[in-house]
Amino acid sequence: MVLRTSGTRIEVTPRQFPTNQGGLCQKGWTAAELLDHPDRLTTPLVRDRPHGPLRPAGWAEALDRVAAGIRATWQRYDRDAVAVFGGGGLTNEKAYALGKFARVALGTRNIDYNGRWCMSSAAAAGLRAFGIDRGLPFPVTDLAQAQTLLLVGANPAETMPPLMRHLAAMRERGGRLIVVDPRVTATARQADLHLQPLPGTDLAVANALLHVALVEGRLDRAYLAERTTGFDEVRRTVAGYWPAEVERLSGVPVADLETTARDLATVDRAVILTARGAEQHAKGVDTVTAFINLALALGLPGRPGSGYGCLTGQGNGQGGREHGQKADQLPGYRRIDDPAARSHVAGVWGVTPESLPGPGVPAYQLLDSLGTDTGPKALLVFGSNPVVSAPRAARVESRLRDLDLLVVADFLRSETAELADVVLPVAQWAEEDGTMTNLEGRVLRRRALRPPPDGVRTDLEVLAGLADRLDSPVDFPTDPATVFTELRRASAGGPADYAGVTWERIESDTGVFWPCPDPTGPDTPRLFADSFPTPDGRARLRAVSHRPAAEPVCADYPLHFTTGRVLAQYQSGTQTRRVAALRRAAPTGFVELHPDLADRLGVAEGDPVRVLSRRGELQAPARISPTIRPDTVFAPFHWPGAARANSVTNDAVDPVSGMPEFKICAVRVERVAPATEREPA
Template sequence: MTEFLAKPGVKNLHNKGEKLITTHCSYCGMQCGMHIRVSERTGEIKGVEPRYDWPVTLGKLCPKGVTAYQQIDHPDRIKRPLIKKKGKFVESSWEEALSLIERKFTEIQGKHGKDALSVFGGVSMTNEKCYLVGKYARVALGTRFIDYNGRFCMSSAAGGFMKTFGLDRGSTLPWTELEHSDCFLMAGSNTAECHPTSIQMFWKARDKGAKMIVIDPRETPTARIADVHLDLKPGTDSALANGLLHLIIKEGYVDQEYVDERCNNFEELKASVEEFTPEHTASITGVAPEKIIKAAHIYGRSPRSVVMFARGAEQQSKGVDNVTLYSSLALLRGQIGKFASGVATFTGQGNGQGGREHGQKSDLLPGYRKLTDPEAVKYISKVWGIAPEEMPKPGVSAYEMFDEIHNGTIKAMHVICSNPAVSSPNVEYIWEGFKKLDFLVVNDFFLSETAEFADVVLPTTTWAEDEGTTTNLEGRVIRIRKAIEPLHESKTDWQILSEIAARLGRGKYFPYKNPREIFEEFRIATKGGKADYSGITYERIDKEDGVFWPCPSEDHPGTPTMFKESFGTPDGKANLPAVGWEEPGEVPTKEFPLRLTTGRVVFHYLSGNQTRRIDFLKDQCPEPYAEMHPELASQYNMSDGEMIRLSTPRSTMELEVKLTKATRKDIVFVPYHWGKELSVNKLTNPSLDPVSRMPEFKVCSVKIEKL
C-alpha cells in the first residue's frame, strides 16, 4: 500500500532522503490533509508538507496543524508506564503496570460489583479505537458506566439533530459545496479561530457575492467580516432564533411546499414564534431590532443558504433547543437535502463525528444504535460474541459520572484520550472526584492534568504512530497513516485495551493484530445501523478521497448530501420544534452582575495538553486573559494588562485584563485551554441540558474585582 498519495500534476517539495506520509492533522474536526516528512534513513520525523490535493482543505493548515508533528518526538512524551508510589510517579515496566491494573480492577469489581469501574473515553482518536473503547467497557469490564468527552463538545448538536432529523450527521452537505452558497448564518462559531481552514470556503463564496450573518457576543475575526453581526447576550440564542423564525414566517419567506411535504409541527412552531417580534427579541437578546430584520431579509431572500452553529450555541443548558431552532431556519427555507445548502455544525474534536457514533456514549452502541433497543443489543451482542443479557444497561453522562464518584458508586476509572480535569465545568468538583477514586488509570502521551491524579499512567502513541480512520466534520471517513513506529515504550490504545482485556480473562473478544482487523469487525457492527460504515474500505478511502457515511455496501457511492429524499425519523419527516424562551441556568444577580463566556484561541486545542507544550503556540498565547470592553473596564477602573479577580458562585481566579472594543459591553470572555489555577472551568456552570446532558460552559454569572 502506498504511503504517499498525490494527484497527477500536484507538486510537493520532496527533499532528498525523506519520504512523505499522507495523513491528516491530529487536531480538530476539519482533519486537514497533510503529509508528514520522515527521514528515510533514521525514520525520524522531519516536518510537514501541505497536501495541496486534499479537496476539503487544499493544503491549508492552521498554526496548530503546521506544528502538529512536533508532538510526536517531543521531550515531554511519557516514555514508560508510570505508577504512583507514595505520591510520586515512578517509571515501571508494562508487566508491573498491567499486573497492578489487573489486580486492582478484579479486586474492586469483586468487592463493589461490575459497575464500580468506569471508562471515560475521548474522540480525538481513530474510529477503530473509539469503537474499541465502547467494547472494552462493555465486554472486558462489563460496566455500564462509560461516557466520553463529546458530552462537553458535540452532544447538543447530536441531540438536536436526532430530534429534528432523526439522524445525526454533523453536516448535511459536503464542505466543498460551501463556496457555491449564497448566505451563511453562523451561530456561536468563531470559525476563523476554531476551524480556520474553513474560512477559505467562505471567502470563495463571498467573492461570488455570498452574505454572512454571524451570531456571536464578541466581534470575533469571523464576525468582523460578516455583513450582519448579531451581537447577542450569551445564552439568548433560542430567543434570537425564534425572532428570526418569526420574521421568516411573517415576511413570507417560508418554502411552503417543502414544509408541507417534509416537516411536521409547522403550525405549532408558527404559534410559538408569534410573540417574538423584533422588539421583543431585541429586549431579550440585546441585539438592535434593525439588525435582526436585516439578517432575516438577507437570510430569507438567499436562494441557497447554510445554517451553521458550533459550541457557542450548543454548550448551553438549552443547547438542544438552540440546535433545533437554528436547524428549523433551514427547514422553513426548504434548504436541506439540496445543493450548496443545508445545516452544519462545526465538529470540535478530530473524530468528534465518528467517535460519537460507535458506542462510547453511555446509551449508544456502534452504528448509532440505541442501547435501549433490544434488537440493537441482540445484533451487537452477536457481533461481539457475547450473550445479549451480558450487555450492560445505559449509564450516565460524563459530568454525572463524577456525581456517581461522589456518591461512591464508581470506585475506579479508566480515562482514555481525554483530560476532564481541564475540560469539565466546575473542575474543582472533578478534582475532588478524582481524589476520591480508589484507582485511576489514564492513557496519554503527555502527563495531562488528569494524568497527574492517576495511580497508573500508560504511555500511548500519538496519532502518527498508528493507522486507522477518522470521520471529519462533514461525515467523510478518511485515513490516518502511520508515519513512524511507536516511540519509546509506548503502545497504541487498542493494544493497551486488548492487553487489559486479556488479563481480565476476556482476551478472546480482543484478538486484534492490527487496526484493520478492528475496522473490519466495526464495519459489520455498524451494518444496518444509522451510521452505516459497512461499505467503506481503506482502499476506497484512498481512491475516492474519503467516503461519506451512510454507505451500506461496497458498491454504494456514500452519501455526501444527506436527507435528499427523506429524513431519518420513523415517518421520514423532519420535526419542527416549538420552544419558548427560557433563561440560561444562571442569570446575573446583584452579587454576580455580569456574564462570563468562555471559548478558544486559535493557538490552542481544547484542554491544551498538546498545544501548550509546543513552543510556537505557547509563545503566541502563553496564558489565559479576561477580555472585555473598555467601557466595562472603566466602570471598575481597570486598565489594559492589569490583574483582576473573577468570581462565580463556584470559585474565583485571577487573570490579566485585555481590552478591546470588539466585544459586547456586558460580558467577560476567558479562553479555557489551561489547567489548575489557570483553568476558567473552575468558574463555569455545570447546569446540564435536559436532553444532551451538555454542561453550560458558555454562560454563567460573574463578578469582577480589581486587585
C-alpha cells in the same frame, strides 16, 4: 515543515483536498514537534501509595496493577463501580474498541467521553428533527455555493482556519456572511453583518428570525407540507417572538433581525451553521432546534448549496460519537436500549444480548458521581484531560482524587495524569494506523509514519492487555485494520452504516461518506435529497421557547461569563502548550473586558484580575477590548492552575443531551491589587 524524529524524516506539507483545500492551521503545521518532545511519556508510571510520587515501571507491572485494582473494585462493589472516560480525538477503531471493552471486558454501563461537551446538543437536536446526526449533511464545498450563510456561535477564523477558505469563496461569489456571537471575533470582523446578542439568548433570536419570515410570507409552504410535520405548533410559538421584544431580550436590533431573515429567505441557496456558542447551554438542544426549525421552514435541508449543519469541535468529533463510547450508544450510532441493536452487536461480539449493560449517564454526571456512595470507584481515562476541560473543574478534580483507582492512557503528563495511580504511555497520531470521520461524515485514513518509540504501546494494545488479564470472554485485536473490519460488521444496518467502507476504498478516493452499506455501491455525500431517515420520511419541527440561563446575574455576581478558544491553543492545552511557537503566540490565559467595565474596576491592560463565580475563581491578566459586550467577560479554557476558566463555569446540564452550560454563568470581576498596595498582615 520538515522534522527529524527518532531518525525518521517527517515532512508536513499541503495536500489538495476538498475539505481543507491544502490548508492547515498553526497547530497542524507544528504537530510533529510533539513526537519526540522532552515531555513525551515512554514508560509506564505507577504510584506506590496515595499522594506518593509516580515512578517508572514496566508494562507487566503497570497492567497487573490496573487489573488487580479493577478486580478489587468488582469484589468490593460491582461491575458498574469501574468507569471509562474516552475522547473525541480517538480514531474510530479506538473509540469502537473502548466501547466494546467497557461493555464486554468490564461489563459496566458507565462509559462516556469528552465529546459530550462538544456536539451533543446539536446531535440530539439533529436526531430529533432529521432522524440522524451528521455534522454536515452535505459536503463542506457546498458552503462556497451559498448566497447567505448564517454562522451561530462559531469562530472558525481561530478554531478552524481552513474552513474560512470556503467562506471566502462564498463571499467572492457575492454571498453574504452573517455571524451571531457576543464578541467581535476574528470571524465576526469578516462578516457582512454581525449580530451581538447577550449570551444565552440565541434561541430567542432564532425564533424572531422565523417570526419575521412568517409574517412577511417568506416560508416555503410546499416544502413544509410535503416534507415536514409539526409546523403548526411552531408557528403558534414563534408568533409571540416579536423582533422588538427579542431586541429587548437579546440586544440585537430589530433592523438586524429583519435583514437576517430576509437575507436567508430571499435567496435560492442559504446555509445555517451552529457551533459551541449555541450548543453549550442547559437549553442547547432547544436552541439548535430553533435554528433547525428556521432551516426547515425555509425549505433548506436537502438542497445543494443549502441546509443546516453543525461544525465539529474535535479531530474525530463525528466518528468518535458513532461507535460506542457514548453512554447510550452501540456501534453504528445504534441505541443501547434498542433490543434489535443489542442483538445485532452482541452477535458480532460473540456474547449474549442479555450480558450487555444498559445505558449509562452523560459525562458530567458520571464524573460528578466518582468516589461517591453511589458512583464508580475506579476510572480509566483515554484521550481526555477533564481536570482542565470539565465544568466546575475544581469539583471534578476533587472527585478524581477520591477514587480508589485512576488510570490514564496518554502520551504526555496531563493535569489528569498527574493525579493518576497508573499512567500508560500510548502512541501518537503518526505512530498508528486508523480512520477518522470529519464533520461532513467523510471517513478518512490516518497512516502510521513510524513505529512508536520503545516502551510505548497503542491504545488497542493497552485494551488487549487489560482484557486478557481480566479474562474477557472475547478477544480484543490489536491490529487497526482487523478492528475496522469488525466495526464495519457491527455498524451494518445502523444509522451510521460503515459496512461498505473499506480502507482501500478510502485511499482510492478522497474518503467515503457514510452511510455506505455496500462495498460496491455508492456512498452518501448529501443527505435528505428525497426524504429524511424518520419512520414517515418527514423532518420534525418542534416548538421551543426561550428560557433564561440556569444562573442569572444578581447584585453579587452582576456580569455574564463566557468561554472559548484562541487560535494558537487547543482544548485543554496539554499538547499545544508544549509547542514553542504556539506558546509564544498565546503564552497565557487572559480575561477579556470591555473598556467601560475595566474603567469601573480601575483595571489597565495586563493587570491581574480575578473572576469569581459561586463555584470557584480564575486569575489572569486583563485584556481590554471594545469588541466584547460591556456586561460580559470572556476567558479561553486552555490553561490549568489559577487561569483555569472551568473553575468558574456552571455545571447545569441540558436535560436531553447532558451538555453543561459552559457558555454562560454569573460572575463578578475584581482587580488583584499588587503586593505594594495590600494591607500589611
